[in-house]
Amino acid sequence: MKKGKILIGISGGIAAYKIPFLVRLFVKQNYEIKIIMTKSATKFVSPDTLSVLSKNEVLIDLFPEKITHNKNKNIDITDSKTWHVNLGLWADVFLIAPATCNTISKVVSGVSDNLLLTTILSSRCPIIFSPAMDDDMFKNKVIQKNIKELSKLGYSVIPPEEGELASGLTGMGRMPEPETLFNFTLDILNKKKDLKGKKILVTAGPTREFIDPVRFISNPSTGKMGFEIARAPSDRGAEVTLITGPVNLQTPENVNRIDVVTTNDMFNAVKKNLKNNDLIIMSAAVEDLAPSVNSKSKLKKESFKNKVNIEFENTVDILEYIGKNKTGFKLAGFALETDNGIENAKKKLKKKNLDLIVLNNPNDKGAGFANDTNKVKLIYKNGMDNIPLMSKRDVAELILNKLNSLK
Numbered sequence: 001m002k003k004g005k006i007l008i009g010i011s012g013g014i015a016a017y018k019i020p021f022l023v024r025l026f027v028k029q030n031y032e033i034k035i036i037m038t039k040s041a042t043k044f045v046s047p048d049t050l051s052v053l054s055k056n057e058v059l060i061d062l063f064p065e066k067i068t069h070n071k072n073k074n075i076d077i078t079d080s081k082t083w084h085v086n087l088g089l090w091a092d093v094f095l096i097a098p099a100t101c102n103t104i105s106k107v108v109s110g111v112s113d114n115l116l117l118t119t120i121l122s123s124r125c126p127i128i129f130s131p132a133m134d135d136d137m138f139k140n141k142v143i144q145k146n147i148k149e150l151s152k153l154g155y156s157v158i159p160p161e162e163g164e165l166a167s168g169l170t171g172m173g174r175m176p177e178p179e180t181l182f183n184f185t186l187d188i189l190n191k192k193k194d195l196k197g198k199k200i201l202v203t204a205g206p207t208r209e210f211i212d213p214v215r216f217i218s219n220p221s222t223g224k225m226g227f228e229i230a231r232a233p234s235d236r237g238a239e240v241t242l243i244t245g246p247v248n249l250q251t252p253e254n255v256n257r258i259d260v261v262t263t264n265d266m267f268n269a270v271k272k273n274l275k276n277n278d279l280i281i282m283s284a285a286v287e288d289l290a291p292s293v294n295s296k297s298k299l300k301k302e303s304f305k306n307k308v309n310i311e312f313e314n315t316v317d318i319l320e321y322i323g324k325n326k327t328g329f330k331l332a333g334f335a336l337e338t339d340n341g342i343e344n345a346k347k348k349l350k351k352k353n354l355d356l357i358v359l360n361n362p363n364d365k366g367a368g369f370a371n372d373t374n375k376v377k378l379i380y381k382n383g384m385d386n387i388p389l390m391s392k393r394d395v396a397e398l399i400l401n402k403l404n405s406l407k
Contacts, residue, residue, distance in 0.1 A: 002030055002031060002032040003029065003030050003031050004031050004032070004092045004093070004189050005031070005032045005034070005090055005091050005092045005093075006026055006031050006032070006033050006034075006091065006092065006093055006094075006095065006185065006189070007033075007034050007035075007036070007087055007090070007091035007093070007094045007095070007119075007123075007125075008022070008023065008033060008034070008035045008036070008094075008095050008096075008097065009035075009036045009037075009094065009095070009096040009097075009116045009119070009120065010035065010036070010037045010038070010041040010045070010050075010096075010097065010098070010116075011038050011040065011041055011096065011098060011099060011100045011102070011103040011116065012038050012039075012040025012041045012043065012044065012100060012102075013041075013044065013098035013100045013132050013133065013175075014044055014098075014166040015097070015098040015132040015174075015175035016041050016044040016045045016098055017044055017045055018097075018175065018177065018178050018181075019035075019045060019050065019097065019178075020045065020049055020050060020053055021178040022097070022178040022181050022182060023035070023050060023053045023054050024053055025178055025179070025182045026182065027053060027054065027055070032056075033053075033054040033055075033056060034054065034056050034059070034087065034090070034091070035050050035051075035054055035056070035058045035059070036058075036059050036060070036087070036115055036116045036119055037050075037058060037059070037060050037116070038060070038103070038114055038115075038116050039060060039061075039114070042060065047060065059087075059115060060115065061115060062114055062115040062118060087119050087123070088119055088122040088123035088124060088125070089124065091123065091125045092125055092189055093125055093126050093127075093128065093185060093188055093189045094119075094120070094123050094125050094126070094127045094128065095127075095128045095130070095181065095185050096116070096120065096127070096128065096129050096130065097128075097129075097130035097132070097158075097175060097181055098130060098131070098132035098133075098175050099129040099130055099131050099132065100131075100132065100133060101131075101133050101137055101138075101140075101143050101146075103116065103117070104129065104131060104143070104146050104147060104150065105142070105143070105146050107120055107121075107129075107150070108146045108149045108150065108153075126156065126188050126189075126235060127155045127156070128155070128156040128157075128158060128184065128185060128188060129147075129150055129155055129156070129157050129158070130157075130158040130160070130175055130176065130181060131147055131157065131158075131159075131160050131173070131175075132160060132173060132174065132175035133160075133173045134165055134166070134167050134169070134171075134173055135165060135167075135169055135170075135171025135172050135173050136171075137173065138160060138171075138172050138173035139172065148372060151372070151391060151393055152372070153250075154231060154252060154253060156184075156188060156393075158176060158180070158181065158184050160172055160173050160174055160175060160176070161174045161175075161176050162174065191235075191236050193236065193237035194236050194237065195233050195236040195237050195238035195404075196236075196237030196238070197237075197238075198233065198237075198238040198239070198278045198279065199238065199239045199241075199276055199277050199278050200230075200233045200238045200239070200240045200241070200277060200278060200279045200280070200281070201240075201241050201243070201270070201273055201274070201277045201279070201280045201281070202226055202229050202230040202240060202241070202242050202243070202280075202281045202282075202283065203226060203242075203243045203244070203266060203270065203281075203282050203283060203284035203286075203318075204223040204225070204226020204227055204229070204230065204242060204243070204244040204245070204247070204283055204284050205221055205222070205223035205226060205244040205245035205246065205247040205284055205285070206218045206219045206220075206221040206223075206245045206246065206247075206284070206285045206286075206287070207245045207260070207261065207262055207263040207265070207266055207284065207285075207286050207287045207315075208245070208246060208261050208262060208287070209262060209263065209287045209289065209290035209291060209315065210262070210291070210294050211291050211294065211295065211299070211310065212294070212295040212296075212297065212298050212299045213295075213296070213297070213298055214298055215298075215299070217287060217289070217290075217291075218287060219285050219287065219369075220369040220370060221245070221247075221284070221285035221369055222247060222248075222249070222369060222370045223244055223245070223247035223249050224249070224370070224371075224372065224392055225283050225374060225392050225395070225396070226242070226244065226281075226283040226284060227242070227244075227247075227249050227252060228392045228393045228395070228396035229281050229283055229396040229399060229400065230242040230252050230255050231252035231253075231255070231393070231396065232393070232396040232397050232400045233279070233400055234252055234253065234254045234255050235252075235253075238278075239256075240252075240254070240255045240256065241255075241256045241258065241273050242255050242256065242257045242258065243258045243260060243266055243269045243270060243273070243284070244257065244258070244259060244260070244284070245260060245261065245266065245284060245285075246259075246261060258273070262290075263286050263287050263290065263315040263316060263318070264315070264316060266284060266286065266318060267316045267318050267321070270318055270321075270322065271321075274322065274325065277329045278328075278329055278330070279329060279330050279331075279332070279400075279403055279404060280322060280329055280330070280331050280332070281332045281399065281400075281403065282318065282319050282322070282331070282332065282333045282334065283334050283358070284318075285334075285336070285369075286315065286318060286319075287315055288314060288315055289312040289313070289314065289315065290312065290313060290314075290315050291310050291311070291312060291313075292310075292311040292312060292313045293311070317352075319333045319352050319354075320351075320352050323352040323353030323354060324353065326353055330355045330356070330403050330404070330406060331353070331354050331355050331356075332354060332355060332356040332357065332358065332399065332403045333348065333349075333352060333354050333356075333357050333358070334357070334358045334359075334360070335348050335357050335358070335359045335360075336360060336361075336362060336368070337359060337360075337361060338361060338362065338363055341359050341361055341377075342359065342377065342379070342384070345357050345359040345377070345379050346379060349379055349380070349381070355380060355381070355403060355406050356378060356379070356380045356399070356402060356403045356406060357378075357379045357380075358376050358377075358378060358379075358399055359376060359377040359378075359379055360374060360375060360376045360377075361375075364389075365389075366389045367389065371392075372391060372392060373389055373390060373391055373392060374387075374389070374390070374391075374392050374395045375387065375388060375389040375390075376395060376399075378398070378399065378402050380402070380406055385398075385402065
């Protein structure tokens with residue numbers, strides 16, 4: 001019995017010469033492989049070679065004049081008009097390697113003018129991109145923006161390496177060796193269902209506390225960290241509920257999203273969804289204070305008289321409530337601190353009956369609000385892990401793994 005079904009997409013870069021070695025690694029480990037190539041890719045590696053190694057027909061044309069079969073006759077896609085749909089449903093994981101700047105940019109723009117692009121846009125499985133290009137091209141601002149956009153869209157990206165390039169220069173943009181691609185792909189494939197049957201609740205984003213119908217106090221949270229925390233277990237088969245304040249982010253695939261505005265809204269949504277969870281991760285930047293009086297009418301500028309005195313009161317402490325009502329689930333919270341971070345986080349861990357607290361400092365470069373990266377410390381009852389600056393997607397995986405592993 002085959003271990004899994006892997007679809008490989010090859011675009012037109014010199015690094016395509018490494019793919020036969022990669023295919024061989026997968027086949028030796030008893031994975032079923034199918035391959036899509038762009039026409040440009042055929043200039044760098046032979047479809048016949050890949051067909052023999054994969055034991056399947058290599059697909060190139062979106063609308064071929066006729067369907068041909070190799071001697072293995074293992075191709076099971078009989079209607080060329082729906083190849084992209086069938087392939088997208090067939091695969092357990094989809095690796096695009098090399099992913100040229102042309103292919104990456106077209107995916108980000110939603111262009112589907114060849115079989116590879118059309119299949120990417122119609123696939124439901126996890127998709128991995130391995131960018132490969134010359135150093136100057138890789139460092140171009142447009143390409144860097146598009147590569148970051150791939151991550152924002154929920155795709156996995158294997159970072160290129162530094163080394164000798166086809167141009168003869170040395171720099172960034174070299175596609176990793178087949179063994180690296182092999183291990184990265186299997187990591188994605190193997191973790192896909194390891195949390196199946198688990199139920200996970202996540203909060204994200206800011207809350208707003210209104211002064212009047214058009215004015216409120218809030219904070220700079222964009223929800224990026226929380227949305228990645230929700231995405232990670234969903235990709236691994238868990239049933240995830242995401243309760244989020246006002247943010248401008250797409251809902252991760254297969255995540256049940258509940259939108260709220262105020263702290264009290266979030267509290268009520270959390271209480272309603274508290275039961276039967278295995279893990280709860282509270283990453284929302286909840287407002288601690290709310291105006292004591294919320295004016296039902298817009299306050300006129302003239303009434304301020306150049307000075308406004310607003311009385312505030314504490315909002316409900318959602319994390320403390322969950323800690324006091326913890327029954328059978330593990331609980332993680334966040335601590336955003338600028339001073340005495342470790343000391344304050346440890347106090348919060350104990351006071352609120354947490355299993356794990358994630359400490360970060362908004363003054364650290366690349367960390368905190370609005371960034372695509374974060375730098376945190378994972379503090380738990382018997383220790384602490386220092387996590388260096390990395391993507392919020394990777395930080396989310398580490399938070400999830402640590403919380404899930406705690407006894």
